[in-house]
Amino acid sequence: MSSSLPATPLRITAQQGQAPLSLAQQSFNGLLAQIAEQREILAAWNQAIDAYHQRYAKDVAPLLDRYYAAHAGLVNALVEASARKGLGRTLLRDLHAVIARLAGDLARNVRDAATRATMQALHAQYTEEPLDTEETPDSTDAPRLPSATEPESPEDIVRRVEEEMQARQARAQQERERHRAGRARKPSAQERAQQEAAQEASQSVRAVYRKLASALHPDREPDEAERLRKTALMQRVNLAYAANSLLDLLQLQLEVEQIDAQHMAGVGDTHLQRYNQVLTDQLAELRQEVVTLENTMRLQLGLASKRKLQPGQLMAQLRSQIQALEHDIPLLQREVQAVADNDYLKQWLKAQAADMLDPD
Numbered sequence: 214m215s216s217s218l219p220a221t222p223l224r225i226t227a228q229q230g231q232a233p234l235s236l237a238q239q240s241f242n243g244l245l246a247q248i249a250e251q252r253e254i255l256a257a258w259n260q261a262i263d264a265y266h267q268r269y270a271k272d273v274a275p276l277l278d279r280y281y282a283a284h285a286g287l288v289n290a291l292v293e294a295s296a297r298k299g300l301g302r303t304l305l306r307d308l309h310a311v312i313a314r315l316a317g318d319l320a321r322n323v324r325d326a327a328t329r330a331t332m333q334a335l336h337a338q339y340t341e342e343p344l345d346t347e348e349t350p351d352s353t354d355a356p357r358l359p360s361a362t363e364p365e366s367p368e369d370i371v372r373r374v375e376e377e378m379q380a381r382q383a384r385a386q387q388e389r390e391r392h393r394a395g396r397a398r399k400p401s402a403q404e405r406a407q408q409e410a411a412q413e414a415s416q417s418v419r420a421v422y423r424k425l426a427s428a429l430h431p432d433r434e435p436d437e438a439e440r441l442r443k444t445a446l447m448q449r450v451n452l453a454y455a456a457n458s459l460l461d462l463l464q465l466q467l468e469v470e471q472i473d474a475q476h477m478a479g480v481g482d483t484h485l486q487r488y489n490q491v492l493t494d495q496l497a498e499l500r501q502e503v504v505t506l507e508n509t510m511r512l513q514l515g516l517a518s519k520r521k522l523q524p525g526q527l528m529a530q531l532r533s534q535i536q537a538l539e540h541d542i543p544l545l546q547r548e549v550q551a552v553a554d555n556d557y558l559k560q561w562l563k564a565q566a567a568d569m570l571d572p573d
Contacts, residue, residue: 223463225478237482237489244492248460251499254524258506261524265510268531276538281323283545288315288335290549299555307562313340417487421462422454428469459491 224245225238234242291312295305316335323329429447434440446469453461466472480488511522514530552558 223460223467223477228478235482235485237485238478240489241485241492244489244496245460248492248496248499251496251503254503255499255506257524258503261527262506262510265527265531268528272535273531273538276535276542278324279542280538280545281319281325281328283542283549284315284319285323285328285332286549287545287552288312288319288332290552291315292335294552294555294558297555300559304559304562307566308558309339311562311565415491417484418454418457418459418462418491421459421466422450424471425450425462425465425469428471457491458495459488460495463488 224242225234227234291308294300295308295312300308313336316332316339320329320332320336323332426447429443429450431440431444431447434443446465450462450465453465463472463477507522508518510527511518511520514522514527514534516522516530548561552561
């Protein structure tokens with residue numbers, strides 16, 4: 214990624230003959246640059262993940278189906294082998310354990326419903342241990358959209374967005390009060406200052422939002438084309454406010470010419486510090502979003518938790534997975550034929566038992 218970021222009209226520049234930028238102004242510019250950088254990283258992750266899932270669906274998923282089909286064939290061959298004579302009691306017990314383990318693995322992973330049901334039955338037949346299955350996330354946890362029985366008026370949208378923000382702030386305040394009460398002590402001067410700063414920052418965001426909402430109210434616009442433009446802009450304003458994105462709200466103010474570069478240079482340090490608090494929180498949220506995406510993909514790829522993962526590495530990981538599947542499928546297919554021989558089966562079971570005792 215390039216270290217130089219595109220200039221933003223919000224950036225405050227020192228004019229010739231004027232005093233140098235204050236610390237608050239420098240912090241504002243620095244936060245703008247860091248947010249832009251994190252957004253670039255986030256965009257790179259989203260683009261890489263989309264490409265990964267497309268390639269996964271096209272190339273990996275069919276290979277996995279073949280891999281699981283070969284595994285199911287091996288399980289069925291082992292079930293047939295368990296009915297043959299010539300295996301001692303110990304090897305037969307080991308064989309049943311392998312059947313149960315492989316059938317359980319398939320039941321948890323295979324996509325084909327018929328194969329999954331067969332493997333679940335075999336697992337139950339050859340073991341008394343319950344089969345662990347991953348729970349499907351409760352759909353009730355998903356965020357709910359407002360009812361669409363009748364369209365919301367612009368006033369209703371503004372009111373609803375403000376109510377959502379106020380409810381979020383109230384929940385945050387309740388959490389702070391609960392935490393403070395649990396500690397059974399009064400907040401320190403520093404904590405009170407932080408709470409006051411957070412409240413002032415929130416009020417600053419709300420002031421920007423209300424100024425935009427007042428200027429972009431679609432119902433006050435007689436011209437149809439202009440009303441449609443303002444409706445689209447107001448949707449963006451509502452999204453930015455709901456996300457508590459001061460930067461996007463300020464960019465929208467620039468877009469509709471409510472502010473300009475000179476306006477930003479004239480914002481006082483006290484007010485700018487409130488902006489900086491909001492931007493600091495937004496930067497932290499962006500960084501956490503990047504970390505969440507990285508951790509999700511690392512978990513999906515089965516990588517060590519401490520191993521750093523970059524968006525550009527996803528395709529290399531995918532190619533390694535494809536190569537591994539293309540290597541393993543023929544081996545499984547050959548084993549299906551090989552376990553028909555009792556001598557090979559005995560050696561194979563001993564190797565399986567050794568692997569279970571020493572998986573490394």
